[in-house]
Structures are given as C-alpha cells and as structure tokens.
Amino acid sequence: MEGTRLSSQAGVLERLRTPYVSYKRGKPPFGEYEEARYLPSGDRYLLVEFGDRLNIIINCKALAFDQEIKKSKIPGILETCVGQLAVLIYYDDFIVSFGELVARLKEIEKRISMIEQMVLASRLIEIPVLFHDRWTIEAANDYSAKMKPVDDNCDTVIKYNALKDLKELIEYTTTPQHWVANMGWMPGNANAFPLDPRYEIRAPKYNPSRTWTPQGTLGVGTADKVIYPLRSPGGYQMIGRTPVKMYDPEQRNPSFKRSIQLAMVGDRIRFYPITEEEYLEIEKEVHEGSYRYRISSYELFSVKKYLEFLEDVKEESRRELERRPWAGGHHV
C-alpha cells in the first residue's frame, strides 16, 4: 500500500515539475556542471545555474553567458541578472515559451568557453569598517529579546572558524581583497568573497532572519560578505559597520555620478579597520558630501594569473582549511 501511495505521489510531482537537468555535483576543483541547469522560477523567470561552488570560474562563466545573451537579442527576454553561480532571465512567455527559450539558451551555452583566458576590467574599492561596533550589537540584542537568543555575532564567527579572537577575525577580514560576484538583493548591495582562499571564513545564517539590520552593517553568511546598503531585514552574522554609502539615489557625491550604486560586479573590495572616532568623523563627511571614496582606476584582472596564484597558495590553503571545523562537512 505504502509503495503504491508513494509512487502515485511521485507521478503527481513528475507532472508538475518542469523538465530540467537534475542535480549532479559540479566537478572539482571549481564545481562547474557538465551542463547548466535550467530551472523555472515561476512562469516569468528562468534560472540558469552553472555550478555549485562560489568561485571566480563559475562567476566568469555566468558573466560570459550573460554577455552572449545580450548580443543574441532573443525576443521576449526582458531583463537578465548575472550572479555568482547563475543567471536569472526575466521573460515574457507570450513572446517566447519556456521550451523555446531553453533551446535557444542551450545553443548559447555551447558557445561559451575559454573562461581561463578572460581578462576583466576591475576597480579596487576600500571600505572603512568599525568592527564589533555598538550598533550591530544592539541589533543582535534586539533580535535576542524579540525573536530568540543569539550569541555575540563576532563570537559566533570566531568559534565557527576556530579563530583565536577578534583580532584574528579582523585580520582575516581585512587582509584579502574580495571579489564582487553579485549586485542586488537591495539597491547597492555587493556580495563579495575573498580572492585569497587562505582567508576564507564562513558563518551560519540567522534562522529565522532578522527584521532589521543597521545600514552599513558588514555581514558574513556562508563564504559571502556584504555591506547592508540600507536598514533592512537580513540573515548574515553582523561583525562590523561602515559609515560609507553603497547606494545613493540622490547621487550628490562624485563617486555616485555615474550610478546610484558604488560597486559593480567584477570590482574588488578591501575592508580596512577604523576606530569609533574615525567612524564618526567619516560619517559626518559622508553626510556633508565632502567624503572622498577610495576607489582605484580600472586595472586588468587576468583569470589565468589568478589561477596561477591559487596554484601557488594551494598547499597553504589546504593547511588553513584543516583548521576550520566546517571544512569536513558538506558546505555551501
């Protein structure tokens, strides 16, 4: 009886699931799939996923795919969003059906290759951060009082990564450059991961998520870091706060003349530590419009050279990884 019931359920789901490439673990070391997965996201969006590990190869594959889509001018595509592992396509199925769209995109997928040869124009943006600040501590305390108790967020991240103390957490956060792999979530938000794997730290997310996070919070979730551009809900562990803006719809500061957001996919971010006095001083300058953002001019970023660097630090990265309690498990 049980068997019959289960198989008929499987039949119902089978009919409802849109046919797509089922999940198979991406191949090491970068986790790219043999073939991209074409996942429907409702009747208006299609998600094309290239791999299951956060790194520059998968991100570049998504970037290259997105550029090819833009060139192809497939009718019915209204917008594309390129992210760290996947590209989301917003389409009008009165113009192009899911089936037709997937067929056209699979043709494009075949054309993208030679990711290792890509050279990208990239800026370095330096962001001042006050670590373990009173505002994010207050936000965590508020969550503890109203939702459920959480530990001091810096402590949580220190323990989760078996770091020694706050000083080491700051060192691991401020030493490497971070690659901006995604923009979005909220306007101006940049998701970045460290380019140097020796400094990879991870953190579990809030469950359930917070209803509010201070603007400028530096958050860590999985291997990802963000600066919350606005006071907003959120799920990442809060380890510090920046007084600078990631989003400015008024575009008063020269750094926002070209765009309402500070960063772009393919930029690099380095965080640097400041004191509370410096925080308040910069905050005042940002408010007055006199603050000058620390942004480099465009430099060429060679994927090939970067892969050589990864090879050079491979042994050291492996040793670092051994210290991390999360490394043994199967983690995103």
Place this chain on the structure above:
Amino acid sequence: MFRVIDGGLETTVQDFPGRVGYWNVGIPPSGPFDGVALRLGNLLVGNPEGEAGLEMAIMGPKLEFSEEATIAITGADLSPKLNGNPVPMWRSIEVEKGAVLSFGLCKNGCRAYLALGGGVDVPSFLGSKSTYVQGGIGGVEGRKLTKGDVVRTGATKPNSRDGRSRRLKEGLIPKYPTELELRVILGPQDDYLEDDFLLEMYASGKYAWKVSPLFDRVGVRLSGPAHKWRPPDRRPPSGAHPSNINLVYCGLGIVGVAGEVPTVCGVDGVSLTGYTSVATLIGADMSRLAQVKAYDKIRFRAVTLEEARRAREELGKTVDEGAVVVD
C-alpha cells in the same frame, strides 16, 4: 490637487507596471501590489491603465480635494466616505472642490486603490512614479504620504472626460476571501524537500498556511510546521541549515524558506536570496497575494507552466475596456 490630512497606515503613489529593468541592481519593480485593482480603477476614471494612483493598506488616508476631480476607489473595502457619507466603490465619482475623502474599517481584503482622473503629478525616477519606501525613491520624496503633503493631480489628460459615469461590469468585482488558494510553479529549489512534504504543503492545496503579522509589500511571512528536508546525500549543497544555499537571483513571487519560515516575495521584494525557494507564485496570482493580511490562510496548489500561461491570458481579458459599463 489634494492635501493629506492623515496619511493612514501606508499610503503610497504607484504606477503600473512600476520600475522594470533594475532588478539586477537590486531595485524592485514596486508598482501596485494588486495591479488588477489599480488598472481597473484607472479605466473607470478614463486614464490609461498604467497611470499612477494611490495604494493604501488596512487604514486608508484622509484627503481634502482643493479642486474638482474624477476618482474611483477599487480593491479592498476600507469603508470609503466622501464628506462623511459612505461612497460606492468600483465606479467613477465626481468630487467637488473642498470635498474630504476618508476611510474607516477594513471590511475585506487588505489594499485599496484611489485612481484619479489625469493621474498623480510626481517626478518619474528611472522611468516610474512608483514609490519604493525601503530605497527612498519614487512617489512623494520616496516615502509614504504623511499629514500636510500636497499632491498635484491631472498630469496626464484623461482619455475621456465626458461627464458620464463609469462602473465595473456586474460579476467582475474581485472577491477577497480570508482563506485562498494561490497557484505556484514548483522550484527552483524544490529538490531540497522530501517529496511527500512538498506535495502536501506546497503542491496539493491541502495545507492552510497562516499569514503572520509580518506582511508588507516586501514579503508575506507565513507560519506552519517545521519542514521535512531531504538528507544531505539526496539534495544539492546546503550551509549550516538545509535551507541555506549560495546566493541566487530570484523572481517576484518566490516562496523562500528561511530556516523553517516561508515568505512569499512581494512587489518591493529583494532580488537575491541565500535561502531555498521551493515554489514560485504564478504571475496571475501576484495581485491576489496583495489582499491577504495577518491570520488569513493560504493554500498552495502547484500548476504547470501551460496552466500558468492560460491563467495570465484570462486575467488579461479581465483588465480591459470591455469590463467598464458607461452609464
């Protein structure tokens, strides 16, 4: 032109379809959460269907008109009154200079719309007048209306101002039940849940999820039992909790499960998520999601892409000049 005597709970300027094309930088389309109600309202006052009007939730505003106007009130029944007397919905009304429009109890649904002949005269930002409160853009100074605001109307010339009254055809007025079925497409991360749980909770329409008091234009949070996740060897990679995944862009209407709590993403939603989205609302049912409030019940029924397409075709026929009767 009208003056705001009381802003109500959340009254904003919205136009349809909102600010489309900036999802990749994290700016949502915004626009009316219940697009059907605002579009029909616009047709009733002789506007193009996408014209900017006011959206209000649960407790409506109090407005004084400083010149005569043609208006129509649609969507949820928030007990609208003109100079203190009840006034009918879903039809055009001529309003005199000095008239005061106010609202009372929320009798059904959640969001009502005020369409104004000639629309609302606010600056357009990135191609839309829609207010996105979290981002501080659009509408009146990027925020909800508040006491003392003076808002100009009549930016656009109405299609027809012939003095004849217009009403919606009998039977086309939407109903806003406190328990409703919403149609979804499974995925994109439906393979994180056990099949029997997915079927029971998100596909069959059997389980009634309760709407939590945390519901707004960003998202509608639901409450229900803990999820049955597949074990690690039968699901794609997760973080510390099975619901934690690498960030992906997501569409409007996703049912995202953060930990054990599902939230349905609304028109001011976020474009990226680090949580599994087990199902996604079909486009045709977004406007119905707009009318739920705390303690209402939602059942999810999964449909195929073909069924979703037919539903959108049918909805397209509803919002049409043919729905309007000219008296």
